[in-house]
Amino acid sequence: MSFITQIKTFAALGSGVIGSGWVARALAHGLDVIAWDPAPGAEAALRARIANAWPALEKAGLAPGASPDRLRFVATIEECVRDADFIQESAPERLDLKCELHAKISAAAKPNALIGSSTSGLLPSEFYADATHPERCVVGHPFNPVYLLPLVEVVGGAKTAPEAVQAAIQVYQSLGMRPLHVRKEVPGFIADRLLEALWREALHLVNDGVASTGEIDDAIRFGAGLRWSFMGTFLTYTLAGGNAGMRHFMAQFGPALQLPWTYLPAPELTDTLIDRVVEGTAEQQGSRSIAELERYRDDCLLAVLGAIKETKTKHGFAFAD
Ligand SMILES: NC(=O)C1=CN([C@@H]2O[C@H](COP(=O)(O)OP(=O)(O)OC[C@H]3O[C@@H](n4cnc5c(N)ncnc54)[C@H](O)[C@@H]3O)[C@@H](O)[C@H]2O)C=CC1
Numbered sequence: 611m612s613f614i615t616q617i618k619t620f621a622a623l624g625s626g627v628i629g630s631g632w633v634a635r636a637l638a639h640g641l642d643v644i645a646w647d648p649a650p651g652a653e654a655a656l657r658a659r660i661a662n663a664w665p666a667l668e669k670a671g672l673a674p675g676a677s678p679d680r681l682r683f684v685a686t687i688e689e690c691v692r693d694a695d696f697i698q699e700s701a702p703e704r705l706d707l708k709c710e711l712h713a714k715i716s717a718a719a720k721p722n723a724l725i726g727s728s729t730s731g732l733l734p735s736e737f738y739a740d741a742t743h744p745e746r747c748v749v750g751h752p753f754n755p756v757y758l759l760p761l762v763e764v765v766g767g768a769k770t771a772p773e774a775v776q777a778a779i780q781v782y783q784s785l786g787m788r789p790l791h792v793r794k795e796v797p798g799f800i801a802d803r804l805l806e807a808l809w810r811e812a813l814h815l816v817n818d819g820v821a822s823t824g825e826i827d828d829a830i831r832f833g834a835g836l837r838w839s840f841m842g843t844f845l846t847y848t849l850a851g852g853n854a855g856m857r858h859f860m861a862q863f864g865p866a867l868q869l870p871w872t873y874l875p876a877p878e879l880t881d882t883l884i885d886r887v888v889e890g891t892a893e894q895q896g897s898r899s900i901a902e903l904e905r906y907r908d909d910c911l912l913a914v915l916g917a918i919k920e921t922k923t924k925h926g927f928a929f930a931d
């Protein structure tokens with residue numbers, strides 16, 4: 611079984627926050643991009659998002675010939691995928707919608723074109739149930755902003771060929787990403803399972819009046835968030851065990867896992883909790899627009915990525931290590 615891995619034309623279905631991020635990444639890598647989204651005004655919104663992301667992509671470095679002009683917005687699913695070498699779906703997170711959409715995409719696509727879905731945690735065996743040639747269908751779960759963050763979780767379903775997973779990994783690498791193969795098909799994959807546990811606890815802290823949304827964000831960004839950008843939880847905690855390392859750390863802090871520090875089940879999303887979260891984050895946002903905050907975030911990410919790359923090189927690590 612062979613799949614297309616040398617890609618020239620990238621198809622994007624759904625051009626919201628994530629779809630537009632894929633389009634920006636593919637354009638920056640010098641590809642032709644064809645996009646489709648059924649919402650009125652979707653093309654203008656997509657082009658505005660690309661324009662907002664482009665300065666960061668220029669700073670990060672564009673491939674020869676890369677240009678936003680190589681984006682073509684089309685009116686049908688079939689037109690979008692027919693000539694594509696690789697297809698990425700970023701439609702709303704609804705199982706019925708994705709199932710129906712993938713039946714149409716896969717019926718119109720070249721049989722050996724890989725099809726990725728950006729789903730945050732739906733199971734590929736379920737939403738690819740009605741797909742034609744399901745052996746080329748994978749999840750490629752990215753992180754926002756897709757055009758700067760390297761991680762993409764790659765997950766196969768029951769009918770996905772192992773070669774398709776490897777081929778998708780190759781394609782995502784060619785787009786400058788750091789694929790992580792999730793070997794078991796589990797809801798939420800790896801990263802969102804972790805992020806959701808943190809998010810639930812954060813909502814409990816707001817709901818219980820322990821902290822505001824801003825204080826909770828401070829607890830992350832001035833502490834663990836800084837070290838998470840270059841060292842994950844397990845290696846960080848190995849260092850927290852001192853010279854005795856992880857075994858000592860487990861002996862000292864493992865028993866605390868039995869203490870009632872975390873709630874785990876999510877709090878009820880009452881109007882009061884939703885208002886508190888919305889009002890707290892509105893105060894954090896202040897008078898800046900989302901586009902301004904996106905540009906601020908992009909500059910911060912470029913600075914962090916650049917500093918990490920330089921420091922890794924100094925210590926003999928490759929960027930993907
Ligand atoms: N927002 C995030 O932080 C992340 C989201 N994702 C995943 O990416 C996917 C898209 O999410 P977002 O971009 O955040 O949503 P979004 O709401 O920003 O964009 C969804 C887009 O899909 C379009 N759409 C509506 N019906 C459609 C259909 N039948 N076919 C194709 N497109 C359709 C909408 O017009 C909209 O432009 C979801 O599966 C989500 O779980 C993955 C990683 C992060």
Ligand SMILES: C[N+](C)(C)CC(=O)CC(=O)[O-]
Nearest residue numbers: 729730752753754802805
């Ligand atoms: C909130 N979310 C589940 C959509 C988040 C993601 O899927 C990944 C991210 O970018 O945090």
